[in-house]
Amino acid sequence: MVEHKILNLVTNEYNQWIRITDSVEEMLQNSSVKNGVIYVITKHTTTGITVNEALECLESDLQDLLNRLAPENHPYAHARMLRSYGSTAGNPSGHLKSHITGNHCCFPVIEGRIIRGEAQEIYFCEFDGPAVRQVSITLMGE
Numbered sequence: 001m002v003e004h005k006i007l008n009l010v011t012n013e014y015n016q017w018i019r020i021t022d023s024v025e026e027m028l029q030n031s032s033v034k035n036g037v038i039y040v041i042t043k044h045t046t047t048g049i050t051v052n053e054a055l056e057c058l059e060s061d062l063q064d065l066l067n068r069l070a071p072e073n074h075p076y077a078h079a080r081m082l083r084s085y086g087s088t089a090g091n092p093s094g095h096l097k098s099h100i101t102g103n104h105c106c107f108p109v110i111e112g113r114i115i116r117g118e119a120q121e122i123y124f125c126e127f128d129g130p131a132v133r134q135v136s137i138t139l140m141g142e
Contacts, residue, residue, distance in 0.1 A: 036141015
């Protein structure tokens with residue numbers, strides 16, 4: 001059996017970390033799948049999906065790290081008018097931060113529970129907001 005859900009999010013900051021673990025868990029609770037795999041995938045190239053401990057200081061440290069690795073004021077090659085795209089690429093650091101965090105996570109589901117570490121939380125990471133965003137959640141199993 002395969003079940004699919006779109007999680008709609010509205011971000012309100014340029015860079016923002018949003019815990020979505022509860023929404024992912026809710027999908028599983030409303031499902032008939034008891035054993036399988038759950039996938040969480042962002043549908044945007046300037047956002048990420050990552051898993052880590054839910055500490056405000058850690059979120060801040062992770063954002064600081066990404067800002068150092070992909071600073072806003074770097075002379076990026078794709079921060080220019082892109083004729084094929086029809087506009088100026090004004091979000092190059094968002095693409096790079098997304099590449100670093102990744103766009104998905106995957107967990108096993110056993111006996112109706114997502115098997116994750118006690119401190120693990122699923123985050124949606126916004127790197128080019130505010131914006132309306134979507135996350136695809138797919139549950140496969142029996």
